[in-house]
Amino acid sequence: MPGIQFPSKLPNVGTTIFTVMSSLAAQHNAINLGQGFPDYPMSEELVALVNEAMKNGYNQYVHMNGYIPLREALAEKVEYLYQAKINPDTQITITPGGTYALYTALTTILQPGDEVIVFEPAYDSYIPAIELNGAKAITIQLEFPTYAIDWTKVKNSITEKTKAIMINSPHNPTGSVLTKEDLDQLAAIVKDTRIIIISDEVYEHLIFDGLKHQSVLQHPELSGRSFVCFSFGKVYNCTGWKLGYCIASAYLMSEFRKVHQFNCFTCDTPKQVALATFIKQREHYLQLGAFLQQKRDHLQSLMKATKFKPIPSYGSYFQVYSYKDISEENEKDFAIRLTSEYGVATIPVSAFYQQETNHQVLRFCFSKKEETLSTAVERLTRL
Numbered sequence: 001m002p003g004i005q006f007p008s009k010l011p012n013v014g015t016t017i018f019t020v021m022s023s024l025a026a027q028h029n030a031i032n033l034g035q036g037f038p039d040y041p042m043s044e045e046l047v048a049l050v051n052e053a054m055k056n057g058y059n060q061y062v063h064m065n066g067y068i069p070l071r072e073a074l075a076e077k078v079e080y081l082y083q084a085k086i087n088p089d090t091q092i093t094i095t096p097g098g099t100y101a102l103y104t105a106l107t108t109i110l111q112p113g114d115e116v117i118v119f120e121p122a123y124d125s126y127i128p129a130i131e132l133n134g135a136k137a138i139t140i141q142l143e144f145p146t147y148a149i150d151w152t153k154v155k156n157s158i159t160e161k162t163k164a165i166m167i168n169s170p171h172n173p174t175g176s177v178l179t180k181e182d183l184d185q186l187a188a189i190v191k192d193t194r195i196i197i198i199s200d201e202v203y204e205h206l207i208f209d210g211l212k213h214q215s216v217l218q219h220p221e222l223s224g225r226s227f228v229c230f231s232f233g234k235v236y237n238c239t240g241w242k243l244g245y246c247i248a249s250a251y252l253m254s255e256f257r258k259v260h261q262f263n264c265f266t267c268d269t270p271k272q273v274a275l276a277t278f279i280k281q282r283e284h285y286l287q288l289g290a291f292l293q294q295k296r297d298h299l300q301s302l303m304k305a306t307k308f309k310p311i312p313s314y315g316s317y318f319q320v321y322s323y324k325d326i327s328e329e330n331e332k333d334f335a336i337r338l339t340s341e342y343g344v345a346t347i348p349v350s351a352f353y354q355q356e357t358n359h360q361v362l363r364f365c366f367s368k369k370e371e372t373l374s375t376a377v378e379r380l381t382r383l
Contacts, residue, residue: 018035064261104259136161145311145322348362
């Protein structure tokens, strides 16, 4: 008797490229520069604060919206960074990671038939989350090789069905960033509409070359119509914690919490207690950009010994490199061969598009120890 079958909600989705490349990396004992996670330790002080919180009995459910001292500390941080006043009681919810926050925001607002504008290459969770809610992703390709947004295309893509526009800065996978002028153009497009902004800002502190992160929270026209999603894991080198938060207007957040309460309900208590103390030490996040820029620059310096050509990265964990001078293979095939034959795993940027796109570029993660990067590039010089 055959097993039970039913129509898939995601018929075109299989195993993600991240799982494929990580499995391939393990199989060939390759250095994994594909997935975006550090291979260096997080703060011992923060670990100690978590242990202390557990020993002090913070092991039961915390409030559904998040540990209030942590939300208060986040409100202080937002005012300090972006000169925006946020009510910690009504506008901030702690979530199990940034991806969860994005999914919950989309689930909060979408009805079947709605459209959401998404820029490609796009973080791989965006479009499945839209489709799971019965809505349709309207994709607009970023301009290659700058990965900038053509705002005329955005304006021309808006219809009466457009419910939201998703933005991501600093951008995964390319490391491009939005400018104040970009946000001004977005604001002009959505003014006098009911379009909601979903802003993925998990890499807010990982920004380079003297640039400043432009958050929608500091833009008057955008802040009141936005869900803004953040990640503690990206800030404190603990991606496995899967802890983040979402900020929105009181009305949007009240709707967000209706979904949140029936999904995860609440998040890890001792980590929230620890972060409420640790986040007040501003130097940890203020120095993060310079710390990651050193790693980006180190990788760039090493890669000069190869035939790979860098495409500028101004933020995130990632830099995209062109291999046009090495091979005519498509990105997936070349990435697989690089892993199996040379022992270095990357991610083909084509995996971040719905339709076949081949610019002959790969995404490298540089949030690694110097010795990890050095060993990886030494292998790449054999190409």
